[in-house]
Amino acid sequence: MLAAFAQTAAAEVRVGFVNSDRVMKEATPAKKAQQKLEKEFEKRDQDLQRMAKQLQGMQEGLEKNGVTMAEGERRNKEREFNELNRDFQRKQREFREDLNQRRNEELAGVLDRANKTIKQIAEAEKYDIIFQEAVYASPRIDITDKVIKALSEAAK
Numbered sequence: 001m002l003a004a005f006a007q008t009a010a011a012e013v014r015v016g017f018v019n020s021d022r023v024m025k026e027a028t029p030a031k032k033a034q035q036k037l038e039k040e041f042e043k044r045d046q047d048l049q050r051m052a053k054q055l056q057g058m059q060e061g062l063e064k065n066g067v068t069m070a071e072g073e074r075r076n077k078e079r080e081f082n083e084l085n086r087d088f089q090r091k092q093r094e095f096r097e098d099l100n101q102r103r104n105e106e107l108a109g110v111l112d113r114a115n116k117t118i119k120q121i122a123e124a125e126k127y128d129i130i131f132q133e134a135v136y137a138s139p140r141i142d143i144t145d146k147v148i149k150a151l152s153e154a155a156k
Contacts, residue, residue, distance in 0.1 A: 020132045045095070051088045059081065
Protein backbone atom coordinates (compact mmCIF):
# COMPACT_ATOMS: atom_id res chain seq x y z
CA MET A 1 0.00 0.00 0.00
CA LEU A 2 2.77 2.43 0.94
CA ALA A 3 4.70 1.60 -2.25
CA ALA A 4 1.61 2.34 -4.36
CA PHE A 5 1.15 5.68 -2.58
CA ALA A 6 4.82 6.57 -3.16
CA GLN A 7 4.50 5.74 -6.87
CA THR A 8 1.34 7.84 -7.20
CA ALA A 9 2.96 10.78 -5.42
CA ALA A 10 6.09 10.48 -7.55
CA ALA A 11 4.02 10.32 -10.74
CA GLU A 12 2.43 13.66 -9.87
CA VAL A 13 5.74 15.47 -9.37
CA ARG A 14 6.65 17.52 -12.44
CA VAL A 15 10.40 17.84 -13.05
CA GLY A 16 12.23 19.93 -15.62
CA PHE A 17 15.81 20.52 -16.63
CA VAL A 18 17.53 23.55 -18.21
CA ASN A 19 20.99 23.44 -19.77
CA SER A 20 22.39 26.77 -18.56
CA ASP A 21 25.42 26.59 -20.86
CA ARG A 22 23.17 26.39 -23.92
CA VAL A 23 21.03 29.25 -22.64
CA MET A 24 24.14 31.41 -22.11
CA LYS A 25 25.34 30.67 -25.66
CA GLU A 26 22.16 30.51 -27.71
CA ALA A 27 19.62 32.93 -26.20
CA THR A 28 19.36 36.31 -27.91
CA PRO A 29 20.22 38.33 -24.77
CA ALA A 30 23.40 36.27 -24.33
CA LYS A 31 24.37 36.78 -27.97
CA LYS A 32 23.70 40.51 -27.69
CA ALA A 33 25.83 40.70 -24.53
CA GLN A 34 28.68 38.94 -26.34
CA GLN A 35 28.40 41.32 -29.32
CA LYS A 36 28.37 44.30 -26.97
CA LEU A 37 31.55 43.06 -25.28
CA GLU A 38 33.28 42.41 -28.61
CA LYS A 39 32.46 45.92 -29.78
CA GLU A 40 33.48 47.47 -26.46
CA PHE A 41 36.88 45.73 -26.41
CA GLU A 42 37.58 45.66 -30.15
CA LYS A 43 39.93 48.68 -30.24
CA ARG A 44 41.99 47.51 -27.27
CA ASP A 45 42.26 44.04 -28.79
CA GLN A 46 43.48 45.50 -32.09
CA ASP A 47 46.02 47.66 -30.23
CA LEU A 48 47.35 44.57 -28.45
CA GLN A 49 47.60 42.68 -31.74
CA ARG A 50 49.57 45.58 -33.27
CA MET A 51 51.89 45.64 -30.26
CA ALA A 52 52.44 41.88 -30.52
CA LYS A 53 53.42 42.22 -34.18
CA GLN A 54 55.75 45.09 -33.33
CA LEU A 55 57.40 42.98 -30.61
CA GLN A 56 57.75 40.06 -32.98
CA GLY A 57 59.38 42.31 -35.60
CA MET A 58 61.76 43.74 -32.99
CA GLN A 59 62.69 40.25 -31.79
CA GLU A 60 63.31 39.03 -35.33
CA GLY A 61 65.43 42.12 -36.02
CA LEU A 62 67.51 41.50 -32.90
CA GLU A 63 68.00 37.83 -33.76
CA LYS A 64 68.90 38.64 -37.36
CA ASN A 65 71.11 41.69 -36.85
CA GLY A 66 72.16 41.39 -33.19
CA VAL A 67 75.56 39.87 -33.93
CA THR A 68 76.48 42.58 -36.43
CA MET A 69 75.27 45.53 -34.31
CA ALA A 70 77.57 47.62 -32.18
CA GLU A 71 77.41 46.62 -28.50
CA GLY A 72 75.75 49.88 -27.42
CA GLU A 73 73.18 49.76 -30.22
CA ARG A 74 72.32 46.13 -29.43
CA ARG A 75 71.85 46.94 -25.71
CA ASN A 76 69.60 49.90 -26.61
CA LYS A 77 67.50 47.71 -28.92
CA GLU A 78 67.26 44.99 -26.26
CA ARG A 79 66.26 47.53 -23.61
CA GLU A 80 63.66 49.02 -25.97
CA PHE A 81 62.36 45.50 -26.68
CA ASN A 82 62.18 44.64 -22.95
CA GLU A 83 60.36 47.89 -22.09
CA LEU A 84 57.83 47.35 -24.87
CA ASN A 85 57.42 43.72 -23.82
CA ARG A 86 56.71 44.73 -20.18
CA ASP A 87 54.22 47.33 -21.39
CA PHE A 88 52.58 44.72 -23.63
CA GLN A 89 52.35 42.18 -20.77
CA ARG A 90 50.80 44.80 -18.46
CA LYS A 91 48.27 45.95 -21.07
CA GLN A 92 47.40 42.35 -21.93
CA ARG A 93 46.81 41.51 -18.24
CA GLU A 94 44.66 44.63 -17.75
CA PHE A 95 42.71 43.79 -20.91
CA ARG A 96 41.96 40.26 -19.66
CA GLU A 97 40.96 41.52 -16.20
CA ASP A 98 38.68 44.24 -17.64
CA LEU A 99 37.15 41.84 -20.16
CA ASN A 100 36.47 39.21 -17.49
CA GLN A 101 34.91 41.77 -15.18
CA ARG A 102 32.65 43.16 -17.92
CA ARG A 103 31.76 39.65 -19.13
CA ASN A 104 30.74 38.71 -15.59
CA GLU A 105 28.62 41.87 -15.32
CA GLU A 106 26.89 41.27 -18.65
CA LEU A 107 26.32 37.57 -18.07
CA ALA A 108 24.96 38.20 -14.57
CA GLY A 109 22.20 40.26 -16.18
CA VAL A 110 21.48 37.53 -18.71
CA LEU A 111 21.49 34.88 -15.98
CA ASP A 112 19.07 36.93 -13.90
CA ARG A 113 16.67 37.24 -16.84
CA ALA A 114 17.06 33.51 -17.59
CA ASN A 115 16.23 32.58 -14.00
CA LYS A 116 13.13 34.81 -14.06
CA THR A 117 12.06 33.21 -17.34
CA ILE A 118 12.60 29.72 -15.93
CA LYS A 119 10.51 30.62 -12.88
CA GLN A 120 7.71 31.99 -15.10
CA ILE A 121 7.69 28.80 -17.18
CA ALA A 122 7.74 26.67 -14.01
CA GLU A 123 4.77 28.54 -12.54
CA ALA A 124 2.78 28.65 -15.79
CA GLU A 125 3.31 24.96 -16.56
CA LYS A 126 3.07 23.72 -12.96
CA TYR A 127 6.60 22.35 -12.54
CA ASP A 128 7.52 21.26 -9.02
CA ILE A 129 11.24 21.58 -9.58
CA ILE A 130 13.58 22.58 -12.39
CA PHE A 131 17.24 21.61 -12.26
CA GLN A 132 19.96 23.62 -13.98
CA GLU A 133 22.78 21.16 -13.40
CA ALA A 134 22.62 17.41 -13.66
CA VAL A 135 24.90 14.54 -14.59
CA TYR A 136 22.12 13.28 -16.83
CA ALA A 137 18.74 14.62 -17.84
CA SER A 138 16.31 12.89 -20.13
CA PRO A 139 15.36 14.91 -23.22
CA ARG A 140 11.77 14.33 -22.08
CA ILE A 141 12.23 16.78 -19.16
CA ASP A 142 14.62 19.20 -20.93
CA ILE A 143 12.93 22.60 -21.30
CA THR A 144 16.06 24.44 -22.48
CA ASP A 145 14.58 25.20 -25.90
CA LYS A 146 11.48 26.76 -24.26
CA VAL A 147 13.67 28.97 -22.09
CA ILE A 148 15.86 30.07 -25.03
CA LYS A 149 12.76 30.83 -27.11
CA ALA A 150 11.09 32.80 -24.30
CA LEU A 151 14.25 34.80 -23.59
CA SER A 152 14.79 35.53 -27.27
CA GLU A 153 11.19 36.65 -27.75
CA ALA A 154 11.38 38.89 -24.70
CA ALA A 155 14.56 40.51 -26.08
CA LYS A 156 12.85 41.64 -29.29
